[in-house]
Each structure stands twice: as structure tokens, then as C-alpha cells.
Amino acid sequence: MTKKSLIAGTVAFLSFALAASASGQTKPVATPLPETALAKIADADRIAGDDMLLRAMRNYHCYYVDPVPAPFRPSVMETTDFLFGTKILDNVYYLGYLNLAAYAIRTSEGLVLVDAGGSEAHGRAILDWMTKAGFEPGDLKYIIVTHEHFDHFAGAPLLKAATGAKIVAGADAPFGDGKLSFPESMRPLDAAVKGRMTLKLGKTDIVLLPTPGHTKGTISVFAPVEANGRRHMASFWGGKGMRPNAASIREMIHSLATFTAESEKLKVDVPLNTHSWGDATIPRIIDEILVPSRPNPFVLSEDQSRRNLQILERCTSAYLDAVESSAITKGLRD
Secondary structure, eight states, X not given: OOHHHHHHHHHHXXXXXXXXXXXXXXXXXXXOOOHHHHHHHHHHHHHHTTOHHHXXXXXXXXXXXXXXXXXXXXXTTXXXXXXXXXXXXXXXXXXXXXXXXXXXXXXXXXXXXXXXXXXXXXXXXXXXXXXXXXXXXXXXXXXXXXXXXXXXXXXXXXXXXXXXXXXXXXXXXXXXXXXXXXXXXXXXXXXXXXXXXXXXXXXXXXXXXXXXXXXXXXXXXXXXXXXXXXXXXXXXXXXXXXXXXXXXHHHHHHHHHHHHXXXXXXTOOEEEOSSOSSSSHHHHHHHHHHOTTSOOTTOOOHHHHHHHHHHHHHHHHHHHHHHHTTSOOSOTTO
């Protein structure tokens, strides 16, 4: 990936998103952050350096604590079809919008879905895409739900009923409340993730790892993928959003250490996110469409992969410092 190609995609995305997402814009927040938090944010800046992709990821990872947050953020439930169903890797399809995504991973024995969309309509759109892409309903074998917030599982009941796919989620995931709890149609889970486990589908081994913090039932996913015929390893950090609860953030930091160790063990070089508004997912998809002859923009170098995880850790730790010092007392950017 070159800076020129990323710039082209970014400019195209910014033009679209700023026009379409005025309701999601966020004004800069002047928060009296503690010096420790400011130092960690500065360290994240240093780690990102002048790498444009890492700078985008730095803004994404630090969003909840950044004194000057990203200038716009599309609504989670805002929909647009212009990239829905795009193949972003040889065997991975993007099934999402500007701020919410699911991903279909194609294996020799069928499809695995990572998250299921934020509404029944989103689930129906996934079914429609399967038909248009030449898949049968029975080709969907597993639906992995990264955590128990409705925007990640709301399409699952419809998909399960239509395809017979098995629901996989964290063992603690069903215990939410109100609109965040799993519907009865998804209980009991077909597979409840209690510890590190491997989901086998043909020759594909998908690793599932409990990473609580964002929610009690959050899990992260590691899956083998291909780009231009070459094998790579993708990861999905299960729950990104930070809330001003020190105990949960400390748990998230502990989970992040586990996630980092697993990422290094499996040599992850394709980090993907189910909230796609801030880490240049959308411009990278556009870049892949406009300049398909360039290296796949979702594959990071070993150095970029390492630095991305370092930035995520610094930003999360900075948020904890801000919460513990009472500089952040409510979720201003939910």
C-alpha cells in the first residue's frame, strides 16, 4: 500500500461521510486530562509517526479519550449500500455500512459470519447478499457474535432461522438487560466460549478468545484469510467502546494483553473491526476497488501490526487514567 493510494481512498471517503453523516459529528471536547493520560496519548502519536494508516488507527483507538476527537462519526444505525458485500480479501466479504459491519469468511466447508448486523433488516440484507453472491442458505455454518450488544446480534435470529447456522458467543454474553440481552430464540447458545477454543470448519481453524471489558461476554476472533493467493491471519478485537467504569477498563487492559499475546503467536497481520468508521476501513475498501493492482490495503507489515497493538494499549491505558482521576465521568462519545 502506498501513501498516494491511501490518500485517494481517504479523500473519497471523507467527502462522502462528511456529507452523509452530519448528525454523527462530534465537537472537540476540552477535558482536563491527567498528565499520565496526556503522556500516553503523546506516546501513541510517537508510535504512529508519519504512517498515515497508523495515524488513522491512533485516532480510532484514542477516540474516547482524545482531547480533540475525530471530526465526525457516523451513527451506528445509519445505513448505506454502496460497499455492502464488497470482497476485501480473497475469502472475506464486508457486509456493513459506514459504522457497523459484519464479515463473511469463506471456507472450503461454508461461510462463517463474524457478527450479524444491528437489525433484522441488516440480517435480511446479509441473506440477500448470499443469494446474489451464489451462496445457498445452508452455506452459512456459524455466526460468531463478538458481544451481547444489539448492534452485533440483532440480525442473528433471522439468519439462524433461515440458514440453520450455529450461534457462537461468549459464555457470559446472554446476561445483559433490556435491549442488550440475547433474545430467547438464540438460547441456549450452540457453542459458548468459556476459554480459548478452536472452531473447526473443514481445513479452517478459527480461534475464539474471551476478552471481557467492553462487556462481560466479549470474545475476540482470529481467522486465517488470503490476499492475492497468500495466507494471512486476521483478528477481530471483540469490543472496542470504552465506558467510564474503571473496573471494566482494567479488565479490558488485561484482555488486551491476552489478545496481544495471541496476535503475536498467530502472526496477525490483518486487523479488522466491526465498527468501521474510524480506522480507515472504508477508505481502504474504496482504495482496493479503485486501485486493485496495488498490495491489499488490509494487510499490514509486521512493524505496523506491532505498532497498532501498542497504540491500542496506550490509548486504553490513557482512558483508564482519565477515569480514575475523574477527568472523564460519563460517556460523552457513546
